[in-house]
Amino acid sequence: MHDTTKNKAIFFDRDGIINRRKIGGYITTTEEFVFIPDFFTVFAYAIHKNYIPIVITNQQGIGKGLMTIHDLRRIHTHMQQHIRLATGADFDDIRFCTSLAQDNDQRRKPNPGMITESIQQWNINPQQSWMIGDSQSDIIAAQAAGVRTIYIGNSQDLTITTADHIFATMSELNENLHRIIE
Numbered sequence: 288m289h290d291t292t293k294n295k296a297i298f299f300d301r302d303g304i305i306n307r308r309k310i311g312g313y314i315t316t317t318e319e320f321v322f323i324p325d326f327f328t329v330f331a332y333a334i335h336k337n338y339i340p341i342v343i344t345n346q347q348g349i350g351k352g353l354m355t356i357h358d359l360r361r362i363h364t365h366m367q368q369h370i371r372l373a374t375g376a377d378f379d380d381i382r383f384c385t386s387l388a389q390d391n392d393q394r395r396k397p398n399p400g401m402i403t404e405s406i407q408q409w410n411i412n413p414q415q416s417w418m419i420g421d422s423q424s425d426i427i428a429a430q431a432a433g434v435r436t437i438y439i440g441n442s443q444d445l446t447i448t449t450a451d452h453i454f455a456t457m458s459e460l461n462e463n464l465h466r467i468i469e
């Protein structure tokens with residue numbers, strides 16, 4: 288039975304889900320931020336189904352000194368403007384962790400800290416929520432927070448993931464959205 292006193296959310300990883308990954312580097316400018324076209328349909332569907340859309344992203348490029356928080360905020364402002372233009376809505380919340388991998392910060396994926404903070408702040412029922420990510424760390428973090436998972440990745444990764452649903456691309460998720468996200 289659905290708990291109507293709580294909200295539901297879709298947590299989106301950023302790089303590889305909203306925008307194309309930059310192989311071997313970090314997105315440090317708006318010019319490098321290239322949307323994945325199928326993201327917009329997935330986002331619009333989330334809004335239509337009353338999910339709170341939230342970004343959960345590791346950004347250790349800041350911890351490494353390769354970019355600043357100001358750079359990141361500029362990229363996210365640009366991102367939000369484009370999503371609003373395309374869909375009429377934008378993300379309610381953008382959570383990022385700038386810590387280095389070796390810091391083992393509880394907020395940094397695969398740890399669930401950013402997701403559990405969101406669950407508290409937005410009064411979210413994790414069991415009615417989803418995480419969409421393209422790394423095993425997205426899936427591990429979401430599962431630790433009790434959130435259902437959709438993994439976007441290539442067949443090599445399929446053997447290691449324990450996600451509830453697996454699709455090769457955002458386009459493939461798009462084709463199956465109505466079937467899996469109620």
Ligand SMILES: [Mg+2]
Binds near residue numbers: 300302303422
């Ligand atoms: Mg990613």
